[in-house]
Amino acid sequence: MSVAVNFSVEMPRLAVSMLERVRKQTPRVHCLMNTVAQKLVADGLSALGAIPSMTSSSDEVQDFARKADALVVNLGTLDKQRREAIGLAVDIATARGIPWLLDPAHCDYSLLRARFAQDLLKRQPAVLRANAAEYALLTVPEHLVAVETGVVDRISFAGRTVSVANGDPLIAKVTGTGCLSGAVIAAFLAVDDDPHMATAAAMLALGVAAEKAALRASGPGSFEPALLDALAALEGGEILERAKVT
Amino acid sequence: MSVAVNFSVEMPRLAVSMLERVRKQTPRVHCLMNTVAQKLVADGLSALGAIPSMTSSSDEVQDFARKADALVVNLGTLDKQRREAIGLAVDIATARGIPWLLDPAHCDYSLLRARFAQDLLKRQPAVLRANAAEYALLTVPEHLVAVETGVVDRISFAGRTVSVANGDPLIAKVTGTGCLSGAVIAAFLAVDDDPHMATAAAMLALGVAAEKAALRASGPGSFEPALLDALAALEGGEILERAKVT
Amino acid sequence: MSVAVNFSVEMPRLAVSMLERVRKQTPRVHCLMNTVAQKLVADGLSALGAIPSMTSSSDEVQDFARKADALVVNLGTLDKQRREAIGLAVDIATARGIPWLLDPAHCDYSLLRARFAQDLLKRQPAVLRANAAEYALLTVPEHLVAVETGVVDRISFAGRTVSVANGDPLIAKVTGTGCLSGAVIAAFLAVDDDPHMATAAAMLALGVAAEKAALRASGPGSFEPALLDALAALEGGEILERAKVT
Numbered sequence: 001m002s003v004a005v006n007f008s009v010e011m012p013r014l015a016v017s018m019l020e021r022v023r024k025q026t027p028r029v030h031c032l033m034n035t036v037a038q039k040l041v042a043d044g045l046s047a048l049g050a051i052p053s054m055t056s057s058s059d060e061v062q063d064f065a066r067k068a069d070a071l072v073v074n075l076g077t078l079d080k081q082r083r084e085a086i087g088l089a090v091d092i093a094t095a096r097g098i099p100w101l102l103d104p105a106h107c108d109y110s111l112l113r114a115r116f117a118q119d120l121l122k123r124q125p126a127v128l129r130a131n132a133a134e135y136a137l138l139t140v141p142e143h144l145v146a147v148e149t150g151v152v153d154r155i156s157f158a159g160r161t162v163s164v165a166n167g168d169p170l171i172a173k174v175t176g177t178g179c180l181s182g183a184v185i186a187a188f189l190a191v192d193d194d195p196h197m198a199t200a201a202a203m204l205a206l207g208v209a210a211e212k213a214a215l216r217a218s219g220p221g222s223f224e225p226a227l228l229d230a231l232a233a234l235e236g237g238e239i240l241e242r243a244k245v246t
Numbered sequence: 247m248s249v250a251v252n253f254s255v256e257m258p259r260l261a262v263s264m265l266e267r268v269r270k271q272t273p274r275v276h277c278l279m280n281t282v283a284q285k286l287v288a289d290g291l292s293a294l295g296a297i298p299s300m301t302s303s304s305d306e307v308q309d310f311a312r313k314a315d316a317l318v319v320n321l322g323t324l325d326k327q328r329r330e331a332i333g334l335a336v337d338i339a340t341a342r343g344i345p346w347l348l349d350p351a352h353c354d355y356s357l358l359r360a361r362f363a364q365d366l367l368k369r370q371p372a373v374l375r376a377n378a379a380e381y382a383l384l385t386v387p388e389h390l391v392a393v394e395t396g397v398v399d400r401i402s403f404a405g406r407t408v409s410v411a412n413g414d415p416l417i418a419k420v421t422g423t424g425c426l427s428g429a430v431i432a433a434f435l436a437v438d439d440d441p442h443m444a445t446a447a448a449m450l451a452l453g454v455a456a457e458k459a460a461l462r463a464s465g466p467g468s469f470e471p472a473l474l475d476a477l478a479a480l481e482g483g484e485i486l487e488r489a490k491v492t
Numbered sequence: 493m494s495v496a497v498n499f500s501v502e503m504p505r506l507a508v509s510m511l512e513r514v515r516k517q518t519p520r521v522h523c524l525m526n527t528v529a530q531k532l533v534a535d536g537l538s539a540l541g542a543i544p545s546m547t548s549s550s551d552e553v554q555d556f557a558r559k560a561d562a563l564v565v566n567l568g569t570l571d572k573q574r575r576e577a578i579g580l581a582v583d584i585a586t587a588r589g590i591p592w593l594l595d596p597a598h599c600d601y602s603l604l605r606a607r608f609a610q611d612l613l614k615r616q617p618a619v620l621r622a623n624a625a626e627y628a629l630l631t632v633p634e635h636l637v638a639v640e641t642g643v644v645d646r647i648s649f650a651g652r653t654v655s656v657a658n659g660d661p662l663i664a665k666v667t668g669t670g671c672l673s674g675a676v677i678a679a680f681l682a683v684d685d686d687p688h689m690a691t692a693a694a695m696l697a698l699g700v701a702a703e704k705a706a707l708r709a710s711g712p713g714s715f716e717p718a719l720l721d722a723l724a725a726l727e728g729g730e731i732l733e734r735a736k737v738t
Contacts (some may be wrong), residue, residue: 036284036300038528042667047712052667053598054528057571063602079303079327081571106299110309173478175288175298216710218462220293221474228713232665282530282546325549325573352545356555419724421534421544464708466539467720 007162007200012243015201016236018188023049027190029183030068032056032086034076034105037176040224041072044180047231048205050187061085065092069190071100072183073120075113083116090123099126099189103182108133126195129182145199147185149178153203157196164200165244166207173220177227181206200245208242209234253408253446258489261447262482264434269295273436275429276314278302278332280322280351283422286470287318290426293477294451296433307331311338315436317346318429319366321359329362336369345372345435349428354379372441375428391445393431395424399449403442410446411490412453419466423473427452446491454488455480499654499692504735507693508728510680515541519682521675522560524548524578526568526597529668532716533564536672539723540697542679553577557584561682563592564675565612567605575608582615591618591681595674600625618687621674637691639677641670645695649688656692657736658699665712669719673698692737700734701726 028051033041038054045052055064058081065071071093073086093100102125104117114137121128121141128140129147140146145157153164171177181203188202189195212234213226274297279287284300291298301310304327311317317339319332339346348371350363360383367374367387374386375393386392391403399410417423427449434448435441458480459472520543525533530546537544547556550573557563563585565578585592594617596609606629613620613633620632621639632638637649645656663669673695680694681687704726705718 034300035281035527036288039285039531039667042528043665043712043716046665046667053601054526055569055598055602057569059572060570060602060604063604064598067601077301077303078306080305106301109299109313110301110306112306112309173289173292175285175292217475219475219478220289221471221476221478224289225471225711225713225717229709229711230713232711232713280546281527282534285531323547323549324552326551352547352556355545355559356547356552358552358555419535419538421531421538463721465721465724466535467717467722467724470535471717 008245011162011197011200011245012204012240014197015204015239018192018198018201019205019234019236019239021191022187025191026051027069027187028053028067029070029072029186029190030064030089031072031074031183032082032089033072033074033179036077037179040176041180041183043228044231045183045187047228048184048187052183056082056085058084058088061089062092065089066096068098070098070186072103072186073100073125074103074105074179074182075107075117076105076179078113078116086120090120094123099186099195101125101127101129101182101186101189103129103179104134104138105179108137114138126189127185127199129185145195147199147203149181153207155196155200155203162200163246164203164207166204166211166242168210168214170214170217170220170223171210174224204243204245205234205239208239211242212238254491257408257443257446257491258450258486260443261450262485264438264444264447265451265480265482265485267437268433271437272297273315273433274299274313275316275318275432275436276310276335277318277320277429278328278335279318279320279425282323283425286422287426287429289474290477291429291433293474294430294433298429302328302331304330304334307335308338311335312342314344316344316432318349318432319346319371320349320351320425320428321353321363322351322425324359324362332366336366340369345432345441347371347373347375347428347432347435349375349425350380350384351425354383360384372435373431373445375431391441393445393449395427399453401442401446401449408446409492410449410453412450412457412488414456414460416460416463416466416469417456420470450489450491451480451485454485457488458484500737503654503689503692503737504696504732506689507696508731510684510690510693511697511726511728511731513683514679517683518543519561519679520545520559521562521564521678521682522556522581523564523566523675524574524581525564525566525671528569529671532668533672533675535720536723537675537679539720540676540679544675548574548577550576550580553581554584557581558588560590562590562678564595564678565592565617566595566597566671566674567599567609568597568671570605570608578612582612586615591678591687593617593619593621593674593678593681595621595671596626596630597671600629606630618681619677619691621677637687639691639695641673645699647688647692647695654692655738656695656699658696658703658734660702660706662706662709662712662715663702666716696735696737697726697731700731703734704730
C-alpha cells in the first residue's frame with residue numbers, strides 16, 4: 001500500500017531502489033510488441049538491465065510467457081495471429097500470477113482494436129498505459145493502475161494520482177518510445193509488489209533518462225541512441241536531483 | 247499544371263513551400279511497409295512533421311486508410327496477408343480520392359511480386375517509385391508520376407522530366423532509405439495538388455537532408471540518425487542554396 | 493582443408509583476404525531473419541559490402557533463395573509461415589549447393605523450436621551458431637562448423653577449435669548483434685570454400701569492428717551506429733594488429 005507515502009520525497013527514492021533491483025534481478029519481460037517498435041523496446045529493456053523476448057506466434061508464445069517475470073501486451077500492428085497469441089499469453093500470465101501491462105496503441109484508429117482492448121481490460125492487467133484519445137474510448141475498470149502519458153504523465157490508482165513532469169519533447173518524435181515506456185513499467189512491476197509505485201518509478205526513470213539524452217542530442221535521430229545510453233548509465237543521484245513528482 | 251515552370255528556379259521554392267505545409271498540416275501517411283524499414287520510415291515521417299501509421303492486417307487496414315491523407319504501398323517482405331491488406335487499402339484510397347504511391351521494392355527478385363506490381367499499376371497510383379531494374383520489368387501507364395531513383399533521381403510526368411542531383415552515396419548503404427523516400431513523397435502529395443512537383447520537391451528535400459547528414463556522419467551507421475536530425479532541422483534556405491534541379 | 497594452418501598467424505591474414513573478397517564480390521545473403529533484427533542485419537551486411545534480402549513468405553522465398561550466394565536461417569520470432577518458408581529456402585540452398593547457416597535463436601525457450609532446429613540440423617547446414625544454453629539442447633552432427641558464441645567465440649570443425657577472443661561486452665547489450673554475426677559468417681562462406689576458416693574469419697572481423705566501435709561509444713545506444721561505421725571502414729591492418737586468435 002502506498003497510502004502513507006509523501007510522493008515528491010519518497011517516490012524518487014523508491015525509483016532508485018527499484019532500478020537497482022531491475023539491474024540485479026534482470027527480470028525477463030516478454031513483449032507482444034508491434035513490429036515497428038520491437039528493436040527499440042528490446043534495446044531499451046537490455047539497456048535498463050532487463051531481458052527482453054518478442055516472439056508472438058500462437059504456437060510458441062506460451063513457452064515464452066512461462067519463462068517471463070512480466071508481460072507487455074501492445075496492440076500496435078495487430079492481426080488475427082497476434083490477437084490469438086495475446087489471449088494465450090494472458091492465460092499464462094494469469095495462471096502464473098505475473099503482472100502484465102496493456103498498451104492499446106492507436107485503438108482510436110480502429111473499432112476492432114478498441115473492442116479487443118476493452119475485452120482485455122476485463123482480464124485484469126496490472127497497468128493500462130494509454131493517451132487521452134485512447135482513454136476516451138475505453139471504460140477503465142477499478143483495481144488497475146492507469147497511466148495517461150503526455151507532457152506530464154499521470155499515474156492513477158484507487159483515487160490517488162502521481163504526476164511525473166520529467167521527460168523531453170524529443171521523446172514524442174521517436175517512434176516506439178511510448179511502447180518502450182510500457183516495457184520499462186513491466187520491468188519495474190517484476191521487481192516490486194506495489195504496481196502504483198512501480199509504474200510511477202518507471203515513468204520517472206525513463207523521464208530522467210530522456211532529459212539526459214536531450215542534452216546530447218541534435219534532433220530525434222541522435223536522441224534515440226542517446227536515450228539508450230542514458231538508460232544504461234542512469235544513476236540514482238540523477239533521479240533524486242531531477243525528479244519532478246507530485 | 248507545371249507547364250510554365252522553370253524547374254531549376256521554381257522547383258526549390260515550391261519545395262520550401264511544401265515542406266512548410268507538411269510541418270503545418272502534419273498529414274497522416276499510412277504505410278503498407280515492409281517489416282525491415284517500418285521503424286526508419288516512421289521516424290523519418292515524424293522528423294519531417296508528418297504522422298505515420300504502419301498497420302497492415304486486412305481486418306484493420308481500412309480503418310487506418312480512412313484516417314490517412316496519403317498512402318504508401320511498398321512491396322518489400324510481401325506475403326498473402328499483406329497483398330490482401332494492400333488491395334483493401336487501395337480501395338479506400340480510391341474511394342476517398344487520396345493520393346497513393348507504389349514502391350515495387352525488389353520486384354526484380356520475384357515474378358509473383360512483379361505481377362502484383364503490374365496489377366497495382368492499373369489501379370492508378372499517383373506515383374511509381376522504382377529503380378532501373380524494377381522499371382525494366384514493368385509496363386508503366388501514362389498519367390502517373392514515375393520516379394527513377396539513382397545517383398540522379400529522375401521524376402517524369404506527361405513527357406517532362408525533372409532531375410534532382412542532390413543526395414549522398416551513404417544513403418544507399420542504409421537499408422530503408424529508398425522506402426523512406428516513398429513515404430516522404432506521400433507526405434508531400436498530401437499537401438499539394440500537383441503530384442509531379444510534389445514528388446520532385448520531396449526528392450529534393452530528402453536529398454538536401456542527406457547532404458547535411460553526410461557532413462556529420464562517419465559511415466552508414468552514424469549517417470542514419472544524422473539523416474533524421476537533418477530532416478527535422480531542414481531549413482528553406484538550405485534547400486534553395488543546395489538545390490541541383492534541372 | 494585447414495590442417496596445416498597455424499591459426500594465430502594465418503587466420504588473421506585469411507580474414508583480411510576474405511573481407512576484401514566480400515567487398516569485391518558483394519555476395520547476396522538471403523536472411524530468414526526474426527523481425528526484431530532484420531534492419532540491423534541488413535545494415536550490417538550492407539556496411540560489410542554484401543547485399544541483404546529478408547523476404548520470408550513461402551510464396552516468394554524460393555525466388556529470393558535462387559538469387560542468393562548464401563542463406564541465414566535464424567529461428568527468432570518463429571511462426572508457422574516462417575517454418576514453411578525456411579523449409580522451402582533450405583530446399584533451394586541444397587539443390588543449388590550454396591552454404592547456409594543455422595541460428596536456433598532462443599530455442600532454449602521453446603520445445604517446438606528446439607525440435608525444429610534439430611530437424612534442420614539433419615539438412616546439413618554449413619554452420620551452426622548458438623550459445624551454450626542452445627547447444628545443451630541440440631545433438632550436433634559431424635561435418636558442420638559449430639560456433640559457440642560467448643566472451644571467447646569457439647569455432648569447431650572435425651575436432652579442431654579456433655578461439656577468437658576479440659569483441660567488446662557492449663555487443664551483448666545490443667539486440668540482434670548475435671543474429672548479425674550469423675549473417676556476417678554467411679557473407680564470408682559465400683566467398684571462400686573452407687567453411688571453418690570462413691566462419692572464424694567472420695567472427696574475427698566482427699570482433700575487431702566491435703572493439704573499434706567501443707572506442708567511440710558512450711553506451712549500447714551509440715555503440716550500434718559505431719559498429720556499422722566500423723564494419724564499413726574496417727581495414728586489413730586493424731585485423732592483423734588486433735587479432736586474438738588461438
